[in-house]
Amino acid sequence: MKAMKNIWAIIVLTMTNLLRSRVYLGLVFFMLLMLAASQLFSYFTFEEEIKIVMDVGLAGLTMMGLLTAVFTTAWSLPTDLEQKTLFMVLSYPVSKTQILLGKFISCSLSVLCNLFFMGVMFWVLVLFKLQDKGVDFQYLSMQLGKTFILIAMESIVSVGILLLMSIYFTPVINIVMFLFIFILGHAAGMIEVAIIKTEFIFFSVIRFLFIFIPDLTYFNIRDAVVLNQVVSWHYVEWAVLYGGLYTGLMVALSCYLFEKKEIV
Amino acid sequence: MEEHVLDVKNLVKFYKGLGGLKKVLAVDQLSLSVKKGEVYGILGPNGSGKTTLMKLIMGLLFPSKGQIKIFGSSVKKLSIKKRIGFLPEEAYLYRFLSAEETLKFFAELADVPRREQKTRIADALHVVGLFEARKRPSRTYSKGMSRRLGLAQILIKDPDFVVLDEPTVGLDPIGSREIKEIILGLKERGKTVLFSSHLLSEVEMVCDRIGIMHKGKLVLTGHLNELLLRKNEYSLVLEGFDIGRQSELEQVLQKSFHAKVISVNRSRETMEDVFIKTIKKHAS
Ligand SMILES: Nc1ncnc2c1ncn2[C@@H]1O[C@H](COP(=O)(O)OP(=O)(O)O)[C@@H](O)[C@H]1O
Ligand SMILES: [Mg+2]
Numbered sequence: 001m002k003a004m005k006n007i008w009a010i011i012v013l014t015m016t017n018l019l020r021s022r023v024y025l026g027l028v029f030f031m032l033l034m035l036a037a038s039q040l041f042s043y044f045t046f047e048e049e050i051k052i053v054m055d056v057g058l059a060g061l062t063m064m065g066l067l068t069a070v071f072t073t074a075w076s077l078p079t080d081l082e083q084k085t086l087f088m089v090l091s092y093p094v095s096k097t098q099i100l101l102g103k104f105i106s107c108s109l110s111v112l113c114n115l116f117f118m119g120v121m122f123w124v125l126v127l128f129k130l131q132d133k134g135v136d137f138q139y140l141s142m143q144l145g146k147t148f149i150l151i152a153m154e155s156i157v158s159v160g161i162l163l164l165m166s167i168y169f170t171p172v173i174n175i176v177m178f179l180f181i182f183i184l185g186h187a188a189g190m191i192e193v194a195i196i197k198t199e200f201i202f203f204s205v206i207r208f209l210f211i212f213i214p215d216l217t218y219f220n221i222r223d224a225v226v227l228n229q230v231v232s233w234h235y236v237e238w239a240v241l242y243g244g245l246y247t248g249l250m251v252a253l254s255c256y257l258f259e260k261k262e263i264v
Numbered sequence: 265m266e267e268h269v270l271d272v273k274n275l276v277k278f279y280k281g282l283g284g285l286k287k288v289l290a291v292d293q294l295s296l297s298v299k300k301g302e303v304y305g306i307l308g309p310n311g312s313g314k315t316t317l318m319k320l321i322m323g324l325l326f327p328s329k330g331q332i333k334i335f336g337s338s339v340k341k342l343s344i345k346k347r348i349g350f351l352p353e354e355a356y357l358y359r360f361l362s363a364e365e366t367l368k369f370f371a372e373l374a375d376v377p378r379r380e381q382k383t384r385i386a387d388a389l390h391v392v393g394l395f396e397a398r399k400r401p402s403r404t405y406s407k408g409m410s411r412r413l414g415l416a417q418i419l420i421k422d423p424d425f426v427v428l429d430e431p432t433v434g435l436d437p438i439g440s441r442e443i444k445e446i447i448l449g450l451k452e453r454g455k456t457v458l459f460s461s462h463l464l465s466e467v468e469m470v471c472d473r474i475g476i477m478h479k480g481k482l483v484l485t486g487h488l489n490e491l492l493l494r495k496n497e498y499s500l501v502l503e504g505f506d507i508g509r510q511s512e513l514e515q516v517l518q519k520s521f522h523a524k525v526i527s528v529n530r531s532r533e534t535m536e537d538v539f540i541k542t543i544k545k546h547a548s
Pocket of ligand 1: 313314
């Protein structure tokens with residue numbers, strides 16, 4: 001009960017900080033830019049246009065999710081540690097785990113909010129472009145919905161990874177490392193296949209590392225949706241379960257390590 | 265048995281240097297206990313380990329060796345923290361919150377009932393003199409205002425044991441007098457206070473007991489009176505005395521009391537008193 005109250009207080013605090021900082025303005029600006037960009041392609045033929053709008057729009061949405069994750073999470077804890085605000089906070093009956101959970105929830109919420117608003121805008125835009133073109137709206141909305149869900153999941157996995165690294169690293173180092181993990185995560189399948197085919201010990205070491213890097217390809221169904229291939233709900237469920245477990249692990253590990261860290 | 269609010273035993277703290285190689289010994293085999301209702305001052309030059317000691321007591325740092333008990337249990341216990349208030353070396357505040365919002369946040373963490381929050385926050389803001397500035401973001405506050413907001417946070421929480429790290433450093437005489445008065449107010453209300461300082465006069469003004477810290481060790485501890493009062497020596501303050509008749513007085517004292525006059529001085533105001541009186545006169 002008290003734990004919930006503490007976490008809630010931290011969420012209110014973190015959200016206030018985010019809303020009053022300029023991070024949000026930047027993200028909104030980016031959102032509008034993406035929307036404008038998707039209008040640039042109207043001189044293509046209709047089939048091409050809709051494909052490009054989908055492609056660019058969904059990629060933009062993914063970027064938006066990642067950017068929000070990075071800009072909220074990479075700075076949150078390091079700022080508190082650097083400005084030493086935790087000195088006073090930790091003199092209250094609130095645990096470091098509760099602080100971290102509050103931060104995780106706040107960062108995830110802002111990611112979800114941003115994705116939700118941009119997703120709805122994108123959806124309206126697509127429907128608007130496709131009206132009177134004899135397209136099955138319900139089917140398309142379903143496909144888009146699945147894509148949105150997985151983009152959101154990938155962003156939350158990113159929040160988890162960024163949160164863990166933010167305990168030890170400054171924002172810039174954190175972001176560089178995150179990009180590295182992100183790229184590897186998207187190449188995971190390919191690299192693993194290549195590695196299995198070789199026999200060198202060196203590669204088994206790399207393979208071992210891949211246990212810790214999430215396979216982010218699970219969350220990328222944009223190509224399938226753009227090419228109009230069916231993605232089953234069953235697949236979405238499994239991908240969300242995978243993402244949820246991975247994130248849970250990251251958050252649990254973060255809390256464990258943060259409890260052991262001295263606040264200097 | 266007398267209740268000890270704080271019990272520190274054989275405390276050692278190393279800071280790990282670069283790469284964990286070179287170690288800095290910041291607290292060295294330190295033992296200390298503070299009784300209920302006492303104001304204890306840790307006096308020491310810069311770098312003697314005062315801040316490190318306070319962070320260890322608050323559980324921000326972990327001891328390399330030794331143990332710390334507050335109200336008989338470890339600081340790791342969350343419920344203990346309800347009874348401790350802490351003001352760090354600088355009041356590190358959330359720069360985007362106003363004084364009012366800051367105190368609201370801390371009141372939530374301190375479990376102050378919602379219906380009491382408003383009045384308690386307003387009262388604390390009045391006590392520390394921040395009521396006018398309560399709506400401004402704290403990044404616009406001066407150093408003294410930040411410190412006072414840090415103190416207000418303790419008043420809201422109303423803990424039994426208060427830990428203050430150099431509460432008056434960097435403040436003007438009025439600011440530091442106000443803070444001393446707040447400390448004395450806490451003492452009057454039966455709170456236990458541990459605070460550090462490198463200013464001798466300030467420790468003298470408010471402490472019951474002091475410990476002098478040097479290179480991580482407590483090198484001298486004792487009651488202020490034991491340490492400062494000279495044995496068998498008293499001073500007499502006279503009004504309307506004719507200084508021309510000093511030798512007469514000395515003779516009387518010698519004859520009737522067998523007391524020897526050691527020195528005769530004119531009473532002086534302290535510069536602090538003069539300064540504060542002057543400013544107050546101009547303010548009204
Ligand atoms: N984070 C740190 N890492 C390494 N050494 C430190 C750190 N903080 C303080 N020290 C060293 O520990 C000693 C005690 O410092 P401190 O507790 O801040 O003293 P004080 O508060 O009495 O000025 C000093 O020698 C200081 O250089
Ligand atoms: Mg200090």
